[in-house]
Amino acid sequence: MSEQTYGRGQILRIDLTSQSIAKEKIPGDVAKRFVGGQGINSWLLWEHFLGIDPRIDPTSPNNVVIGGMGPLGATGYGAGSKMRWTFKSPLTKFFGDSSSGGAFGTNLRWAGYDHIVITGRAPRPVYLWINDDKVEIRDGRRLWGKKVEEADQAIKEETGFADAETACIGVAGENLVTSASLQVCRHRSAGRTGAGCVFGSKNLKAVAARGTKGIPIYDPPGFLKSIERIRDVLNKDEAWRDMWKVTGTMGVFGYYSRFGLLPFRNNQFSSMPQEKAALLRFRWFAENLAVGPLACGPGCISGCSGTYKIKGDESPLASKFAGETGQRIELLVQIGWGGMCDIADMPALAHLFKMSNDFGVDIMEASFGCSFLMELWQRKIIGETDISRWLGEPVSFEWGSYEAAAKVIESIAMQHNALGRIFKDGLYEAATRIGEIKGVNVMQYALYGKGGMPGVTDARTNPSWAIAMAVSSRGADHLKGAFATLERFNRPDISLKHYGRPEAAEFGTPTLKGMDCARSENRCSFVNCLGVCQFLPTTDTILYPASLLAEALSASCGGVLAGEDIEVAGERTVNLEKAFNSRLGLRREDDRLSERWLNEPQVDRPANQLLGSYFERVKDEYYEAHGWDKATSLPTRGKLEELGLHSVAEVLTRDGAIAR
Amino acid sequence: MTTSKLLTADPKFCDGCRMCELVCSLHKTGWVNPYLARIRVTRSAAGAPRPVICWSCPDARCQTACKVPGAIYADQTTGALVIDDATCTRCLDCVTACPFKAMWVAPSGEVLKCDLCGGDPPCVQHCPRRPANSLPSLPYPKQASLKYVERRK
Missing domain, CATH: 1.10.599.10 (Aldehyde Ferredoxin Oxidoreductase Protein, subunit A, domain 3)
Known part of the structure; x- marks a missing residue:
């Protein structure tokens, strides 16, 4: 296997403590062994923790957060452009990574960087501004405390480039909520394992990038052939053509419910009553809320996202959100807020999704946390007194309570009440804390896996x-x-x-x-x-043999693979x-x-x-x-x-x- | 004008994937770079994708604005107005004159304008929202973001 280094970007290293900025080539043997994206990110993480004790507190300045996009991203290959964020997770205290779509990673590559490695801690809030070769650490105090959409807008105005794209944390990340998400281009969440918390611990509000240099392709006609080839394969793929491309992840919800894969009411059940599930399916969304299709990032022929607008009369809760527009919800929103918490109201789900993104809260931690509380409420383990004490106001945690869901998201992000603090370190810790407060073991009602x-x-x-x-x-x-x-x-x-x-x-x-x-x-x-x-x-x-992708990689980066x-x-x-x-x-x-x-x-x-x-x-x-x-x-x-x-x-x- | 064709775009069906930009720059320059593309996708204030294309205007303002003889001329095969970079003085009068803001300046200073790629534009071939590529799977069966259609005589 030869080295695939033609047209590859650099590794950009930024230390926020010393304010140093360095650029280096991806070593040929690293590109060869780990290709890019997740592979090189994980290698950079491994290397970082050779010099530093891996057992450190993940919120210490010695942790690192690495962003990277592999060599077929941002190229117009057609299979999407996804980037990966890698770090030691503050939530699980072990390996953490999360991926995101959006146009931030593509701009990073077009600016000439395949990976960005951020270490240290700034003395006060900052953001990074990458404009092709120019890389700056900028004062971010004005952005601190802002929600994601507002901060993204402020950065676009401050840099003077409407086409600058950001990866930005919300209030949750600033407050070191260990599961906080990193929001790329506002709506594309690197949600799991707490990238937002690592950003927050570094006093880093955002990274903004604009790339105008582009990527040279080794064999342009050959690469155009590769683009045609994967397009033709995708068009032959019935699952893609007839479902994924049309519905995105939302399409499998009905199937999940029918086959007992859908956790309903904190997974006391494995499917949802049909009339409720019907309100949460893609069909309902398409008929009532959908505006148009949307690709989450450049270079994707699936375009499996979309946009919505709430008129206000679509559902019992819709009037609360009349006039709201946003990006289509994903399966995990249907499962987390719809199934687990039994909120069978699509406009409410759309709003909760938008709200989580704006606060930088991971929807999985929030929705599974909320459904856990709802089951405790159902079993009368917690009641009005507990909730009033934790929230400072009475809120019903009956199944399907939209108010409860909205309060959980806000509390986790803002950390301004006891409920927020209970959930600061994720679902598992929250279950442990509630068990201690109530003097009963409630772990059997918490739904979790590794970490x-x-x-x-x-x-x-x-x-x-x-x-x-x-x-x-x-x-x-x-x-x-x-x-x-x-x-x-x-x-x-x-x-x-x-x-x-x-x-x-x-x-x-x-x-x-x-x-x-x-x-x-x-x-x-x-x-x-x-x-x-x-x-x-x-x-x-x-349908998609590895050779299909290897051939595209050879055409774009040279070598024979x-x-x-x-x-x-x-x-x-x-x-x-x-x-x-x-x-x-x-x-x-x-x-x-x-x-x-x-x-x-x-x-x-x-x-x-x-x-x-x-x-x-x-x-x-x-x-x-x-x-x-x-x-x-x-x-x-x-x-x-x-x-x-x-x-x-x-x-x-x-x-x-x-x-x- | 002969039986040549022109581009059309319907923003309603555009999903903002920017495949047109990327394959345009790849085809024209061997680089993948939206800033070298002769077609762009912008966003409306509400965030909706808006394809910006050269509409091959009759009595095109880019051409009437041009003071340099031969710098913008009609291609014999496609009828597209194309720029002769060797003659062009890069005064950018055409760029400012375009009512659709569909002309751009490359970082090198070269004026970028769609030339319909000799009659087989890759942007259209690779638009995933064109019917040949998307039927019968899409919820809006007649949709096509980018098309290459007969010119009206």
């Missing part, structure tokens, strides 16, 4: 997502291993291709699910190294993130799920096997598939050396975090 982070769909219905939410390097989530969708979308053909038998696609059984999760992690990882959206090329390995080369880069990245967490002491017992998912039978899916009865076996299979030690979950020297990660193996040996 105490909220999961996504009912893990019990779908073992391949259950395992993913227990093992993912950044804590419970659905974007790393959980793109193992063979089971969910019934694809025995892909199972046959990879394992020689169809059972990975068999719904609700443990067979091959650990194996498929491991394969899927490697796959997602390499797609995220490329800087394209992982949405489609990740799931269907038959085989599909296997980038696949290995993905596996290398997965192993590196595993090594990072292993250094921090994470072991098999940290790969866990909440009590309800493991040991509580599903009332509306009684035929499903109890997850806890077979879960450890799935984990065994997962570790083995990765070539890791199943007793401890630690990476093995053999595997690391096979991937060329000798220096990583040395560090782990020194730290006693490697299996023989």
Whole structure:
């Protein structure tokens, strides 16, 4: 495999303590081994914590936040332009990363930077202004305390460029809420694991970028051919053509509810009553609120987002938001506020989404936190007195209470009342604190996976997502291993291709699910190294072979690259993130799920096997598939050396975090 | 004018993906750079995407504003008005005269104007919201953001 460095941007290093700015080339061997995006980001994180004790408090100036976009992002390849933010998570205290669409990352690349590495802490609020070669640390005191939309607008005015794009934190990040999101171009959230908190801890309100230099392409006619090729593949993909492109993530909501994947009322149930689900489906949105289609960032032929306008008479709550416009909600809003909290009112969901984004609050932490409180209210563990004491005013936490949801978001962001402070460190900590306050154990009602982070769909219905939410390097989530969708979308053909038998696609059984999760992690990882959206090329390995993407990469960056080369880069990245967490002491017992998912039978899916009865076996299979030690979950020297990660193996040996 | 064609764009169907900008600059310069594109997508005050294209105006103001003979001339194949960079003095009168703000200046100083790419513009080929690319999957079956259609005689 040759080096893919033609037209690649620089690494921009900014230390806010010393106010130093440095630019360097991506070392050829790093580009070769980790490609870009998630891969190089994770490598830069690993390198940073070689000189610095990885056990530091993630809000200390010694933490680092790295932004990066892979080489196919910002190029017009057509598969989207996604960037990745990587850091030590203040929420989970281990590896943290989050991705975002929007046009900030593309501008960063057009300005000539593939990665930006931010360390230190500014003495007072600042923002970074990257205008091609000119990089400045600017006074941000005027922006501090502003909501995201306002701050974004103020930066555009202050720099004098309406086409400057920002990655900006809201009030939540300023207040060091550990799950705070980073808002890219206002609405595209790097939501999970607390990038916003790391920004806040550095007194960094925003990074703004404008790039006019562009990216040279090694073989322009060849690259145009690659663009045509992936376009033709996408047009052949029925799932893309008939659903994803039209509905975005909203489209699967109805399916999830029908098949018992939708957590309803804090996941006491696995589906929603049909008449309610109908109010939350894409069809309802399209018929009542939709204005037009929208691509979240440049260079995407899916354009799976959209815009909405609320007239005021669409639903019982709509009049509160009459005249509001914004960007289409995503599946997690339907699940979190619609399903978990039972708020079956689309305009209210749209408003809650917009409000979370403006405050810089992660919708998953907020909505799963709110539904948790609602269940405690239902069980009379908490009542009016508690809520009045925590909020300073009485608010009903009945199922479906919009007021409760809005209060939870505001309290988490503003940190101006006891409820906000209870939830400052995420759902798991909040459950612990409420348990202490009330003197009863309430952990059984908290829905979480690894790192105490909220999961996504009912893990019990779908073992391949259950395992993913227990093992993912950044804590419970659905974007790393959980793109193992063979089971969910019934694809025995892909199972046959990879394992020689169809059972990975068999719904609700443990067979091959650990194996498929491991394969899927490697796959997602390499797609995220490329800087394209992982949405489609990740799931269907038959339609989108790695060679299709490798060929585009060769045309854009030079060299000759085989599909296997980038696949290995993905596996290398997965192993590196595993090594990072292993250094921090994470072991098999940290790969866990909440009590309800493991040991509580599903009332509306009684035929499903109890997850806890077979879960450890799935984990065994997962570790083995990765070539890791199943007793401890630690990476093995053999595997690391096979991937060329000798220096990583040395560090782990020194730290006693490697299996023989 | 012959049987040549011109571009049209319908902002209602544009999703702001900017594929047109990116493939335009790639095709013309070998670089991916919206600031070298001869077609742009801007945003309305409310944030809605607005494609900005050269509409191939009859009695085009860019041409009437130009004081340099031969700097803007009609291409024989497509009928598009194109700029001869060698003759152009870069006075930018044409850029300010364009009623659609569809002419730009590259960082090098070169005036950027759509020339319809010899009759097969990649921006249209790659617009994901054009019917051939999107039917039958889209909720608005007649939609097309960017089209290449017959000129009215």
